[in-house]
Amino acid sequence: EVQLVESGGGLVQPGGSLRLSCTDSRITLNNYAMAWVRQAPGKGLEWVSGISGSGGRTYYADSVEGRFTISRDNSKRTLYLQMNSLRAEDTATYYCADQKGFPGSLDNWGQGTLVTVS
Amino acid sequence: DIQMTQSPSTLSASVGDRVTITCRASQTINNYLAWYQQKPGKAPKLLIHRASTLESGVPSRFSGSGSETEFTLTISSLQPDDFASYYCHQYNTYSGTFGQGTKVEIK
Numbered sequence: 001e002v003q004l005v006e007s008g009g010g011l012v013q014p015g016g017s018l019r020l021s022c023t024d025s026r027i028t029l030n031n032y033a034m035a036w037v038r039q040a041p042g043k044g045l046e047w048v049s050g051i052s053g054s055g056g057r058t059y060y061a062d063s064v065e066g067r068f069t070i071s072r073d074n075s076k077r078t079l080y081l082q083m084n085s086l087r088a089e090d091t092a093t094y095y096c097a098d099q100k101g102f103p104g105s106l107d108n109w110g111q112g113t114l115v116t117v118s
Numbered sequence: 119d120i121q122m123t124q125s126p127s128t129l130s131a132s133v134g135d136r137v138t139i140t141c142r143a144s145q146t147i148n149n150y151l152a153w154y155q156q157k158p159g160k161a162p163k164l165l166i167h168r169a170s171t172l173e174s175g176v177p178s179r180f181s182g183s184g185s186e187t188e189f190t191l192t193i194s195s196l197q198p199d200d201f202a203s204y205y206c207h208q209y210n211t212y213s214g215t216f217g218q219g220t221k222v223e224i225k
Contacts, residue, residue, distance in 0.1 A: 033215070036161075044219040045154075045162065045205050050212055059212040061120070095161055103209040105152035105167035112161055 002108040009113030022079040022096030033102035034079045038092035086117045124217025130225040137193040139220045141206035150210040153191045157202045
């Protein structure tokens with residue numbers, strides 16, 4: 001069973017930084033493309049960032065461009081999201097998800113990690 | 119950026135009803151359209167990709183259709199487990215976008 005597990009969320013002050021991680025428990029390293037999606041409390045889903053299987057291509061939503069950085073370490077089967085200059089509007093549950101294609105549908109999701117900027 | 123307009127935002131229905139949710143893209147997305155189901159406190163779950171391809175394990179009462187810019191998710195006979203929120207998602211571009219979501223409530 002595919003299992004993606006996010007970690008690193010928490011409470012941070014405006015202007016602060018946080019790094020989220022997403023670890024893939026699959027035995028076989030598939031190097032799927034990956035994405036981060038967030039959901040503010042009581043709101044809908046928002047695509048945040050995506051990265052190719054090799055990590056060579058990255059993309060960002062306008063709302064986080066220049067402040068967030070997506071990266072991955074395939075040897076550790078881990079996806080990262082470095083979030084700097086955090087704002088109150090970044091408060092959300094952050095999900096990681098994998099994509100068989102790039103771009104692609106979001107096939108398997110983690111359980112999410114909550115980031116609160118206050 | 120491609121905008122996705124999903125309707126209705128809320129839908130009240132009864133068990134056994136046929137339910138239809140619509141998503142409209144601001145430009146053609148070549149059928150790179152997915153539908154997700156989300157229950158409170160849980161992560162979204164992929165139901166359909168490529169506009170009409172059902173994910174493995176998803177009940178056949180779910181179906182997707184459409185092309186170009188107009189897409190539909192249909193639940194042929196609503197079951198108690200289907201009361202949830204549903205989102206469309208275009209992935210024609212690397213920066214994907216979601217519809218605003220539809221909450222399916224018990225009538």
